[in-house]
Amino acid sequence: MLSIYSLAAFWFLAAVFSTVIANRLKISMALIEIIVGACIGYAAYKLNYTDKLTLNADWLKFCAGVGAILLTFLAGAELNPDVVKTKLKEVSVIGFVGFLAPFTGCSLIAYYILGWGLQPSLLAGVALSTTSMAVVYAVMLEYGFNKTDFGKGVLGACFINDLGTVIALGLIFSPFTYKTLIFIAATIILIFILPAITRFIIKHFAHKTSAIRTKWILFILLSMGVLALWSGSEPVLPAYIIGMVLAKTIEVDELFVRRLRTLTIGFFTSLYFLRAGALVSLPALIAAPVIFLLLFGGKVLSKIFGLYPVIKQFKEDTKEKWYYTLLMSTGLTFGTISALYGLTHNIISQEQYSYIVGVVIASAVIPTLIANKFFLPSHLLEEPILDDEMSEIDPNTK
DSSP states (O other): OHHHHHHHHHHHHHHHHHHHHHHHHTOOHHHHHHHHHHHHHHHHHHTTOHHHHOTTOHHHHHHHHHHHHHHHHHHHHTOOHHHHHHTHHHHHHHHHHHHHHHHHHHHHIIIIISOOOHHHHHHHHHHTTOOOHHHHHHHHHHHTGGGSHHHHHHHHHHHHHHHHHHHHHHHHHSOOOHHHHHHHHHHHHHHHHHHHHHHHHHHHHOSSSSOHHHHHHHHHHHHHHHHHHHHTSOTHHHHHHHHHHTHHHHTTOHHHHHHHHHHIIIIIHHHHHHHHHHTOOHHHHHHOHHHHHHHHHHHHHHHHHHHHHHHTTTOOSHHHHHHHHHHHTOOOHHHHHHHHHHHHTTSSOHHHHHHHHHHHHHHHHHHHHHHHHHOOOGGGOOOOOOGGGOOOOOGGGO
């Protein structure tokens, strides 16, 4: 246990360091955590300490996985279904194009230019078609866009984009079995019964210090995550749906939502982003930069050329159009999940995996850095309020 506590303390020191840098440079904290993680991973490689980071330790993978699940749940909870209905055409069209353009472009580049086989090329297309819900939501939350119609539209389009990725991964590489039907049926049933059960629990048991709402949400998320993994899907997908289903139920208590964000951002997602950065093999990318640049250019350029003309149909402000486009060009959660799926099922080699994950991580950092530095729609910003400054007022007295 001594080594686990020591390593955990080291990672949170890195998280504090990342936060200070992000504050000074006025750059998204999630992106700095990824960059710091990559620097730590490279330093450990040069000093031959990579094994001591234990990036594949069960406790670290679990905490990082829970971070991705909770962050995805919170992103879904920001999307009130009534708001989504008003933006259904926008999020559907942009999300579909956001998936199809890079899937087609990256698959063709991998097959015809890099000479990869059909299966590895399709896997690369799937992994690089994603939009990072984790990064996008972290940025939305940090700047306060999550409460604006603009931010809700971006998050909705991200969901449709990643939904296309999950469906493509399942249809191309995973057999459709009875497990898939059970998972779909359980999700549909949950959509109808979960809000009523949650309201009952809140009404009868939530007015004490037991934090039963947090325990209930964690139980549902982890249980559906187990079912998703068992069926061959991914636990972050039901997390987003559960968040959307409970959006109206939990939005009435802003203090509870803020506490859940503090738990998520302050503990779990720091480990998620730092570990994601540390997994990048910089030596592999440096050894073959042309492959990396081709795949990275294929992902980002196909996203931009596919999305910008479509986003122009829904947005008039130039900064909003470019900010929307660049955030939709990011990738992380589903990209790394898809790449790891391909590696563990012998669809791609370790070398191909390194290239794909490197591009995924780079796409989480570079487009968002450019977006926040040059195209931030500051006219939509509100003065941020720190969680620590939030007065503990009883919601019933508002």
